[in-house]
Amino acid sequence: MKTNTYITLGLALAGIGCAATSVAIAQDDAFPDKPVEFIVPWSPGGGSDTLMRLVSAHAEEYLGEAMPVINMPGVSGTTGLKELARRDADGYTVGQVHEGLMVAHHTGLTAQNWDDFEPVAAVTQSPQYLTVNADSPYTTYQEFVEYAKANPGEIRFGVTLGGVPHVHAAMMEDAEDLSFRYVGFEGTGPRIRALVGGHIDAAIGDISSSGEFVKNGDLRFLAVGSAERQEVTPDVPTFTELGHDDLKLNIVRGILAPKGTPADRIATLASDFEAMSQNEDFITAVNNAGASVVFEGPEAFGDYLETTDATIERLAGKLAR
Structure with a gap:
């Protein structure tokens, strides 16, 4: 009789365990059940x-x-x-x-x-573009690189110092063995406005910050950091096309x-x-x-x-x- 009692108790506890597991699964299935x-x-x-x-x-x-x-x-x-x-x-x-x-x-x-x-x-x-003033002496990425190599430290490159644009410019320096003269700006807007005004020679831009200036003829995109050409800028080559798979x-x-x-x-x-x-x-x-x-x-x-x-x-x- 005692053995039966233990068996019955064991089955009951097992049932409780299964029920608890079911509840836990149900609760997990309900995630999220409040704002994230x-x-x-x-x-x-x-x-x-x-x-x-x-x-x-x-x-x-x-x-x-x-x-x-x-x-x-x-x-x-x-x-x-x-x-x-x-x-x-x-x-x-x-x-x-x-x-x-x-x-x-x-x-x-x-x-x-x-x-x-x-x-x-x-x-x-957000694909990033190497962006220059439309009046600059370089109309292609290759011309930009040749100019930078012939004039080390002369190109004034606008960045957010210690920020992502600074990293992207440094990646180009590293890939092409170049040396830029960095000019710091707090944010993309001031940097792009300075480029339009001719106060710097190059910057990292994107469609939202620079696209309209490119359309207006104030700026020029030389290359884009995406894996494929962008639909909105079909004539702008990728860095990959230009021989740099590492420039993403x-x-x-x-x-x-x-x-x-x-x-x-x-x-x-x-x-x-x-x-x-x-x-x-x-x-x-x-x-x-x-x-x-x-x-x-x-x-x-x-x-x-x-x-x-x-x-x-x-x-x-x-x-x-």
């Missing part, structure tokens, strides 16, 4: 904010919950990411990142780096989660962002903002961040100039 906060570590109205608000607006359809943007600007985008690292690793807070985090890390602005977080997905890409000049904006966020929740978020990336309205909105939609899942995005980090670390000495 989205920390954008830049000011309202900038390129990152504009694109990430498009992500926020379109993601809700796939997440099934709101994804409110919380702007936390400061210290080259590192203030908001510090806050992200402090948040619970439960999938209910994510943050935006681009190559600027690695630049900030290797120039000493922050101890944090991409691998202090969990990569979720890459969502947008893009700003890839993606999403991170706090370290330790469960893998199944990362996978759920990534799957929803992948579905969003195929939404035609989303694609059109991003294109209208001067960028393109790109999706990379956690592993591929992590690989991209790791490779980019190695490049920035290698060039960190140039960024001190």
Whole structure:
């Protein structure tokens, strides 16, 4: 009789265990069941904010919950990411990142780096162009390189010192064995206006900041850092076409989660962002903002961040100039 009692009790406990497992699975299947906060570590109205608000607006359809943007600007985008690292690793807070985090890390602005977080997905890409004044003596990339080699240190290259544009210019220096004279600007707008005014000779631009000036005949695009030519600039060659597979000049904006966020929740978020990336309205909105939609899942995005980090670390000495 005692044995039967133990058997009955064992079956009951097993049933409870199965029920608990079912409940846990059901709860996990319900993720997310409340809003997912989205920390954008830049000011309202900038390129990152504009694109990430498009992500926020379109993601809700796939997440099934709101994804409110919380702007936390400061210290080259590192203030908001510090806050992200402090948040619970439960999938209910994510943050935006681009190559600027690695630049900030290797120039000493922050101890944090991409691998202090969990990569979720890459969502947008903004191809960057080598941009010059239309009155410059070089009309092609090859002519630009020849001029720079013949006149080391003469080309005044506008950058955000210690920022992503500085990295991109340093990558060109490294690839072609050139030497630029860097001129620092706070942000893309002032840099491009200085280029239009002839106060500098070259800069890194993109469609949203420079496209209209190119159309008006004030500026000229010499090369683009995307893998393929852009539909809006079909006559502008890629650096790859020009013999530089290593010159990938893009700003890839993606999403991170706090370290330790469960893998199944990362996978759920990534799957929803992948579905969003195929939404035609989303694609059109991003294109209208001067960028393109790109999706990379956690592993591929992590690989991209790791490779980019190695490049920035290698060039960190140039960024001190």
